[in-house]
Amino acid sequence: MPDDRELLETHDHGRLLANPLPGTAATDEAILATEETTPADDALAKKPFGFLFWFALGFVGLVLLSAVLANVLPLQNPNYQNYTALNQGPSSAHLLGTDDLGRDLLARLVFGSRVSLIVGFVGVLIGLVFGGIAGLVSGYRGGRLDVALNAVSFIILAFPAIVAVIAIVTFWGASLLHITIILGVATIPLMYRVIRASSLSFAQRDFVVAAKTMGATDTRIVLREILPNVIPVTVTFSLITVAGLIVIEGTLAFLGLSVALPTPSWGNLINEGTANNALSTDPYIMLWPALAMFLLLWSINLIGDRLRQRFDIREGLL
Amino acid sequence: MAGTKRRSGKTLEFRDAGTHEGPLLVVEDLHTSFKTGRGTVRAVDGVSFEVQEGKTLGIVGESGSGKTVLSRSIMGLLPPRDVIRSGTVHFAGHELTAMDDAALREVWGAELSMIFQDPMTALNPVKRIGDQICESLKLHLDMDKKEARSTAVELLRSVGIPSPEQRVAWYPFQLSGGMRQRVMIAIALACAPRLVMADEPTTGLDVTVQAQILDLLADLQRERHMAVILVTHDLGVVASRADDIIVMYAGRIVERAPTRTLFHDTKMPYTRALMDSIPRLADPSGARLNAIGGRPPDLINPPQGCRFSPRCPYAQDKCHEAEPPLRTVGSPDHLFACWFPLVDGVSTVPVTVSSGPAPTAADNGQAPAPTGEAEA
Numbered sequence: 001m002p003d004d005r006e007l008l009e010t011h012d013h014g015r016l017l018a019n020p021l022p023g024t025a026a027t028d029e030a031i032l033a034t035e036e037t038t039p040a041d042d043a044l045a046k047k048p049f050g051f052l053f054w055f056a057l058g059f060v061g062l063v064l065l066s067a068v069l070a071n072v073l074p075l076q077n078p079n080y081q082n083y084t085a086l087n088q089g090p091s092s093a094h095l096l097g098t099d100d101l102g103r104d105l106l107a108r109l110v111f112g113s114r115v116s117l118i119v120g121f122v123g124v125l126i127g128l129v130f131g132g133i134a135g136l137v138s139g140y141r142g143g144r145l146d147v148a149l150n151a152v153s154f155i156i157l158a159f160p161a162i163v164a165v166i167a168i169v170t171f172w173g174a175s176l177l178h179i180t181i182i183l184g185v186a187t188i189p190l191m192y193r194v195i196r197a198s199s200l201s202f203a204q205r206d207f208v209v210a211a212k213t214m215g216a217t218d219t220r221i222v223l224r225e226i227l228p229n230v231i232p233v234t235v236t237f238s239l240i241t242v243a244g245l246i247v248i249e250g251t252l253a254f255l256g257l258s259v260a261l262p263t264p265s266w267g268n269l270i271n272e273g274t275a276n277n278a279l280s281t282d283p284y285i286m287l288w289p290a291l292a293m294f295l296l297l298w299s300i301n302l303i304g305d306r307l308r309q310r311f312d313i314r315e316g317l318l
Numbered sequence: 319m320a321g322t323k324r325r326s327g328k329t330l331e332f333r334d335a336g337t338h339e340g341p342l343l344v345v346e347d348l349h350t351s352f353k354t355g356r357g358t359v360r361a362v363d364g365v366s367f368e369v370q371e372g373k374t375l376g377i378v379g380e381s382g383s384g385k386t387v388l389s390r391s392i393m394g395l396l397p398p399r400d401v402i403r404s405g406t407v408h409f410a411g412h413e414l415t416a417m418d419d420a421a422l423r424e425v426w427g428a429e430l431s432m433i434f435q436d437p438m439t440a441l442n443p444v445k446r447i448g449d450q451i452c453e454s455l456k457l458h459l460d461m462d463k464k465e466a467r468s469t470a471v472e473l474l475r476s477v478g479i480p481s482p483e484q485r486v487a488w489y490p491f492q493l494s495g496g497m498r499q500r501v502m503i504a505i506a507l508a509c510a511p512r513l514v515m516a517d518e519p520t521t522g523l524d525v526t527v528q529a530q531i532l533d534l535l536a537d538l539q540r541e542r543h544m545a546v547i548l549v550t551h552d553l554g555v556v557a558s559r560a561d562d563i564i565v566m567y568a569g570r571i572v573e574r575a576p577t578r579t580l581f582h583d584t585k586m587p588y589t590r591a592l593m594d595s596i597p598r599l600a601d602p603s604g605a606r607l608n609a610i611g612g613r614p615p616d617l618i619n620p621p622q623g624c625r626f627s628p629r630c631p632y633a634q635d636k637c638h639e640a641e642p643p644l645r646t647v648g649s650p651d652h653l654f655a656c657w658f659p660l661v662d663g664v665s666t667v668p669v670t671v672s673s674g675p676a677p678t679a680a681d682n683g684q685a686p687a688p689t690g691e692a693e694a
Binding site: 215224228231 | 393395398399423424425426427428431432434435436439440441442443444445453454457458502505508
C-alpha cells in the first residue's frame with residue numbers, strides 16, 4: 001500500500017492522528033465487517049411502548065394539565081353550594097353530578113387533584129434532592145461516611161411511616177405545606193437507599209476506574225459517569241414513590257389529617273362520599289375521586305415500569 | 319501466537335524527549351500488601367524494573383501472581399483502605415508514589431494511561447463512545463467541543479473503526495467486543511500518553527481479534543513512540559511484541575530478560591514451565607496439555623525458600639530453605655531468581671520425585687485452577 005494514504009489530514013494535534021489499520025484497507029474492512037455483530041439499526045429498533053403506555057401517559061398528562069389550568073378551565077367554583085341541585089347524578093349542568101351540599105363534583109375533583117399532585121411530586125422532589133445527593137456520595141465514597149449515613153437511614157426507616165406521619169401531623173397541624181414537607185422528608189431515606197445501592201454497584205465498575213485513569217475528578221466521576229447510570233432506576237422508583245405518596249396523602253385526608261375542609265382533596269372527597277350513608281344514596285361522590293386516584297396510580301406505575309424496561313440496558317441487550 | 323510481520327514505521331513521530339534523562343519509568347522495590355481478615359496478603363513483594371521510552375515491557379505470570387496489582391500499584395489505583403504500599407515509582411523523572419490525587423490526575427490520561435481487560439465493563443454503558451473519548455481531550459488538551467469531536471473521529475479512524483463519523487455517536491452496546499476494545503485503545507491514546515499500561519488487553523476477546531488488537535497496539539505504539547507495559551498471562555502474546563519480559567511468580571520477579579534471551583536461554587524452571595504449557599499445533603492430536611502442577615502459593619504465608627520450590631520439579635533442599643536472590647550470570651540484563659538455573663533450557667540437577675508436581679490438575683489435562691482472589 002502506498003504510504004501517502006496513511007497521512008490523514010493534519011490537525012493541531014498532528015501526533016494524535018495515526019495510520020489506519022496495518023495491512024491493506026480492503027482486508028481490514030472485511031475483517032471488521034465480520035467483527036461487527038450488532039448493526040446500529042437493529043439495536044436502535046426498540047420495542048414499542050404499546051397502547052397502554054400512551055393511554056397512561058395521556059391520563060397523567062390530562063390530570064396534570066387540568067390541575068394546573070383549573071382556574072382557567074370553565075369549571076364551577078368547587079365550594080359554591082347550589083341548594084337547588086343536591087345529590088344529583090351526572091347531567092349536562094354537572095358532568096359528574098353534585099354532592100349533598102350541591103357542589104359540582106367535577107370542579108371538586110379537579111381542584112382536589114392539586115393537593116394529591118403537589119404532595120406526590122414535590123414530596124418526591126425533596127426526597128430526590130437530599131436522598132439522591134447523599135446516596136451518590138455515600139455509594140461512591142464508601143467508608144465511614146457510608147456506614148454512618150446507612151445507619152441513619154435504617155433508623156429512620158425502622159419507624160412505621162404512617163404512624164409517624166400521623167403523629168407529626170397531629171402535633172404540627174395539618175396543612176398542605178406541612179404534609180408535603182413531612183412526606184418529602186420521609187422519602188429521603190428511601191431515595192437514599194435506592195440511589196446508594198445503584199451508585200455503589202457502578203462505583204466498582206471498570207469504567208469508573210478508567211475515568212479516573214483519564215484524570216477525572218471525583219465530582220466529575222459522580223456526575224458524568226455514575227449519575228447517568230443511576231437515572232433509569234431513579235426515575236422508575238421516583239414514579240412509584242409519587243404514587244405511594246398520593247396514597248398516603250389520601251389516607252391522611254380520609255382520616256381528616258390533611259388539608260382542612262372545604263378545600264377539596266381526593267382523600268377527603270372519598271371521606272365525604274362515605275359519610276352519612278352517602279355510599280348507598282349517592283355513590284358518585286365517592287366513585288369519581290376513587291376512580292381518578294386508582295387510574296392515576298395505575299398510570300404512574302405503568303409508566304415507571306415501561307420506562308424501566310426501556311432503559312434497562314441488560315434487558316435491552318438480550 | 320502467529321508471527322506477525324511488523325511494518326516499518328515510516329511515519330514515526332518523535333516527540334521532544336522532555337527534560338529528564340534516563341528511563342521513562344523506574345520502579346524501585348515496590349511492595350503492595352492488602353490487609354484481609356486472614357492476614358496480610360503480600361501481592362507485590364519487592365519488585366524493581368525500568369521501562370525505556372518507546373519500548374514494550376511484557377509482564378507475564380499466572381493468575382494470582384500479582385501482575386494486575388503491580389500495574390495498579392504503579393498507576394496508583396489502589397483501593398484507599400487496607401492497602402500498604404512502599405517503594406518508589408518514578409515516571410519521567412517525577413515520583414508518582416509521592417504525588418497526591420490532584421497531581422496524579424494531571425499525569426493520568428495525559429502522560430500515563432491504561433487499557434483495561436474487559437471492554438464490556440470499562441466503557442460506560444450509557445454514554446456515547448464519542449463523548450467518552452472527548453472527556454479527556456477536553457480535560458487535558460483544553461479542546462472545545464467541536465475540536466474534541468473531530469479528534470475523536472480521527473482517533474476512531476486510527477484504531478480501525480470503519481465510518482467513524484457515524485459510530486462516534488454510538489453506544490458501547492452497539493459494538494462488538496473487538497470494536498469496544500478498539501474504542502478503549504482510542505480513549506487511552508486520546509491525549510498521546512508516553513506510557514500505556516495494557517492489563518490483559520485481549521483476554522476477553524477471541525483469538526483472531528486478539529491478534530488484530532495487539533497488532534494495532536504495536537502499530538500505534540511505533541507511530542507515537544510511546545512505551546507500553548503489556549500485562550498478560552500468555553507468554554505467546556508478549557513473545558513477538560515485547561522488547562523485554564518480566565516473569566512474575568507469587569508477587570516477585572523470578573526472571574527478567576530481553577525477549578530473545580528469555581526464550582533462548584531460559585534460566586528459571588518456572589519460565590520454562592510456562593513456555594511448555596503453551597499448546598503447540600505440532601503436538602500430536604490428543605496430546606496432554608503440559609500444565610504446571612499445584613497452584614500458586616498462598617500469599618499470606620508464602621512458602622519458605624524459593625516460592626516456586628513446592629511446584630518445581632528440580633527443587634533441591636537448598637531451594638526449600640533459602641530464597642534465591644535476583645541475580646545475573648554473564649549477560650547483565652538477564653536477571654533470574656534460581657539456585658539451580660537451567661543451562662540451555664536443561665536443568666543441571668536431577669528431577670526430584672518427592673517435590674514433583676501435584677498430579678491432580680495435570681492429569682485431567684487442564685490448567686491449574688486459577689486463584690483470582692489475590693489479583694482482584
